[in-house]
Amino acid sequence: MYTVTDLDRDLSVLEAQGAKIFTVGYSELGRPIKGIFKGRTDGPQLLVQGAIHAREWVTAQLCVLLAERYEGECGLWCVPMSNPDGVMLAQYGLDSVANAEKRDFLYGINGYSDDFSLWKANARAVDLNVNFNALWGTGRSNVTYPAPGNYIGPYPFSESESRALATFTDKVRPRFTVSYHARGRVIYYGFNGANPDPQIPRIASASTGYPAYTSEGSAGGYKDWFVLTTYRAGITVEVGTEGTPYDELQKQLPSMLAENSGLLQALDSEARKSL
Numbered sequence: 001m002y003t004v005t006d007l008d009r010d011l012s013v014l015e016a017q018g019a020k021i022f023t024v025g026y027s028e029l030g031r032p033i034k035g036i037f038k039g040r041t042d043g044p045q046l047l048v049q050g051a052i053h054a055r056e057w058v059t060a061q062l063c064v065l066l067a068e069r070y071e072g073e074c075g076l077w078c079v080p081m082s083n084p085d086g087v088m089l090a091q092y093g094l095d096s097v098a099n100a101e102k103r104d105f106l107y108g109i110n111g112y113s114d115d116f117s118l119w120k121a122n123a124r125a126v127d128l129n130v131n132f133n134a135l136w137g138t139g140r141s142n143v144t145y146p147a148p149g150n151y152i153g154p155y156p157f158s159e160s161e162s163r164a165l166a167t168f169t170d171k172v173r174p175r176f177t178v179s180y181h182a183r184g185r186v187i188y189y190g191f192n193g194a195n196p197d198p199q200i201p202r203i204a205s206a207s208t209g210y211p212a213y214t215s216e217g218s219a220g221g222y223k224d225w226f227v228l229t230t231y232r233a234g235i236t237v238e239v240g241t242e243g244t245p246y247d248e249l250q251k252q253l254p255s256m257l258a259e260n261s262g263l264l265q266a267l268d269s270e271a272r273k274s275l
């Protein structure tokens with residue numbers, strides 16, 4: 001596993017090595033959403049985020065490892081675990097929820113099963129990556145009721161986690177964003193027919209070896225919102241082999257790391273080229 005405690009420990013190590021640790025906000029259950037900053041605050045900035053989907057917690061560990069290795073000149077703002085409540089739920093089930101009423105609610109939503117390992121949403125059963133204000137509610141897989149995944153929430157930005165990430169992104173004004181998800185070893189780019197910085201998916205594809213596709217039928221995601229509101233490139237990178245059980249993806253970390261270790265450096269060079 002890679003838990004909130006593991007993340008805290010790794011952040012302390014990185015801080016001791018000179019990285020800055022920041023908090024973008026708090027989850028619905030009050031857990032801090034922490035990040036790592038490296039590089040320079042002047043000039044172009046990059047933002048990388050992971051584990052917005054609970055069961056994809058392996059991407060939090062990948063983000064930490066990538067931030068640790070980053071040596072670019074752009075400022076790198078890395079938010080490894082955007083959905084800490086969901087990750088806790090996927091890993092520890094209802095034991096991670098203190099409030100009895102919330103536990104009962106989540107148990108029912110999960111089909112009265114104690115196994116939350118396939119949970120995608122946050123602790124209010126909202127899928128954060130369809131809760132952003134980008135053609136909200138029009139996505140192909142959207143559902144309009146609380147669920148383990150794909151529930152858009154009552155209105156855009158109804159969730160503290162999506163609000164925190166958006167507010168923070170507005171503040172940083174990154175040149176490019178990378179969102180780590182699992183699985184498929186594929187890159188998605190653009191939104192609703194828009195493809196700003198078309199060289200970015202090409203560069204990312206060359207660097208990782210993953211094919212890059214325009215995202216069809218997607219709405220309300222972090223990447224969707226970033227592309228729509230800034231007209232800059234945001235990409236979604238899906239790591240891990242399709243079909244691998246989520247709780248076994250951690251075994252693929254060495255190959256994930258090898259495939260993704262050049263990506264941030266490539267984006268760093270590209271961001272500085274466009275100055």
Ligand SMILES: [Zn+2]
Nearest residue numbers: 053056181182
């Ligand atoms: Zn995902």
